[in-house]
Amino acid sequence: MRPMANILIVDDDVTFCLMLKTLLEKHHYRVKTVFSPADVKGLVRQHFYDVVLTDLRMPDVSGMDLISLVRHESPETQIIMMTGYADISTAIQSIKQGAFNYIPKPFQPQEVLNIIREALEAAEEKKNTMMSKKGMGGAYTEGISNASRRLKEYIELVAPTPMSVLITGGSGTGKEHIARSVHLLSPRAGKAFVAVDCGAIPKELVASEFFGHVKGSFTGAISDKVGYFESANGGTLFLDEVGNLSYQTQIQLLRVLQERMVKPVGSSVEIAVDVRIIAATNENLQMAKEEGSFREDLYHRLNEFQIHVPPLCERREDIMLFAGYFLEQANTYLNKSVAGFDPEVASVFMSYGWPGNLREMKNVVKRATLLATGKFIGLKEIPVELYSVQEDDAFSLFNQRSEKERIQKALEVAGSNKSKAAHLLKIDRKTLYNKLKLYEIEVPEKDSYH
16 A cells, blocks of 8 residues: 655645645545745655645746745656646646646645546656666566667666767657666666646747846846756756757757856856756657758767667567556546457457557557556457558458468467457458468367467
């Protein structure tokens, strides 16, 4: 049983604070409320809080500023942003800056309880990764394929060094997870890991976001702001989709990496920063460098050691291992106890191309777990697109040249069950029998052997 979690609520609305405190205590959380954000720094230094719930807009200090403060003082604390404003872009930006998630006010009691539970589960998973002797606790990197073993070796090799790392790979392959694994295996593990989506920062705010600003330095700068570099001081700064940075930002970034100093917008004082850079991209930076859209000197700064994360289709031996891991996660999240996958689902998973990689698989498994009514996930619980797409799909029959192969593939996926194979092929059983006879395809007498 998980120990009682400590939660800090930060909101200048006293009535709201007390109502939320009552709700959470009723569900066996230890809760501390604070009505002034100025008190937060002292509190997080004195006590560890599993979760901090903070309002987005408060007098003097914003919730965004609190993210940097809390992450710097207590990197393991999960931050949930509460906002009564329909400002989704700012709320999403809070996640980019390090918040676990956001929840718009007014919210239902069950909504806030669910999001706190998710935050605690995510923290537990992160903690288990840190405590794992090899540091590879998690399905993203621990596989049995040669590609996964090589990936693990590279992470363990580079993590203890101060080298900058460039992670390449397709969307959804788990590049941020790899970056976190490098951080957690490094001497900086106890310090902040700050993830930045380089494609999500408006051009006019890039300098402020990376280097911070002082109050009044430009319109809208209502308070001092700590930038990403300062927030990650002593720890790791993860630059996701680094190829999206403008040429001007690349120049500024290169200067910081060379001098290890940042100057907040509107300030005359430079601040020394000690930050390890891990960058990731799904673009070909080598080509961008050759075309002149990405600076060669910055490329070499970031690419001291490169880790390529292979797509899921190149890690076939890992597919069911990953699927089992995501099923375990989904069971916990949905409070279910689905035991596994029917053999025909396993065959579909092994045959499918997974263009969305691990992210796509995680979503497919979570949805299937929700839909499952029995102990095992069957074909009816997974999207039909996985085994019946369009012209190039394994079970489409209008391509005469490969019809025989498609029928054989459908039978293989269906475990030689003719009824299921006919369903996959979108034909009736009689038509399938005629096709089997035409192509002289032999099928075991028993429709099912499992």
